[in-house]
Amino acid sequence: MSGIRAKDERARINRSFGWLAALGVALVIAGIVGLVYTGVATLTTMLLFGWLLLIGGVVGLLHAVQARGTGFFWLGVVVAALNIAAGVVILVRPDVAAVSLTLFAALLFLTGGVFRVVGSLVVRGPQFGWTLVQGAFGLLLGILVLNSWPSDSRYVLGTFFSLALLFDGLGLIATGFGGRNVVGMVTEADRSDRTHRTDRTLGGDAYYAGRSDAERNVDAGERTGPGREERRGQGDVPPQ
Numbered sequence: 001m002s003g004i005r006a007k008d009e010r011a012r013i014n015r016s017f018g019w020l021a022a023l024g025v026a027l028v029i030a031g032i033v034g035l036v037y038t039g040v041a042t043l044t045t046m047l048l049f050g051w052l053l054l055i056g057g058v059v060g061l062l063h064a065v066q067a068r069g070t071g072f073f074w075l076g077v078v079v080a081a082l083n084i085a086a087g088v089v090i091l092v093r094p095d096v097a098a099v100s101l102t103l104f105a106a107l108l109f110l111t112g113g114v115f116r117v118v119g120s121l122v123v124r125g126p127q128f129g130w131t132l133v134q135g136a137f138g139l140l141l142g143i144l145v146l147n148s149w150p151s152d153s154r155y156v157l158g159t160f161f162s163l164a165l166l167f168d169g170l171g172l173i174a175t176g177f178g179g180r181n182v183v184g185m186v187t188e189a190d191r192s193d194r195t196h197r198t199d200r201t202l203g204g205d206a207y208y209a210g211r212s213d214a215e216r217n218v219d220a221g222e223r224t225g226p227g228r229e230e231r232r233g234q235g236d237v238p239p240q
Contacts, residue, residue, distance in 0.1 A: 014183050021176025027169030034162025041158030046094035046101075054087030095154065102153040105160070106145035113138030 034041035064076030090097040116135025
């Protein structure tokens with residue numbers, strides 16, 4: 001019964017990893033399409049971002065109303081109102097929002113790159129080279145975005161979003177197939193162990209078949225008596 005449950009559990013885990021890989025394939029396809037149509041990807045990113053802000057603001061406002069009478073109430077109302085206002089602005093003017101967010105992303109890349117470069121040069125820890133490369137890449141990316149801003153704003157965010165989808169999808173595919181391989185190896189090892197135990201049992205049954213009770217008692221004494229290892233080396237000890 002436990003073997004059947006273990007088999008069902010492995011099948012369920014295998015299906016879960018399969019769905020994870022399928023999701024990764026969908027994300028990779030979406031990322032490739034977004035890289036081909038970067039303008040549409042930027043508009044989609046802005047609309048998704050606007051709806052997320054709007055829904056988050058409404059939910060935050062409901063939580064603030066439930067918490068009225070506490071010190072959290074006014075802070076929750078202000079934050080929710082800002083989220084709702086930002087969401088409405090982005091949904092109404094996604095092109096202007098894309099320009100503003102592209103500038104914000106460029107400044108973020110520049111700031112992060114400067115901190116990484118300076119930190120790696122000052123600290124010089126075990127990840128010195130990798131941190132320095134990350135900082136230099138951030139600086140270069142920020143400079144490139146600023147150099148083409150605002151004319152290329154409708155392409156930048158869509159490109160970033162599509163690349164994120166692509167790499168996330170590749171990671172999910174690797175996780176899904178890797179998990180299925182691990183489950184397969186565990187299943188094969190369990191099957192091999194059961195086969196080995198069955199062979200040992202059948203070998204013992206074949207040895208004792210047709211022997212009298214007295215002979216079986218003698219065999220039991222030989223398995224546990226002194227000199228067992230020497231007799232086993234000569235093939236005189238019966239199977240366990």
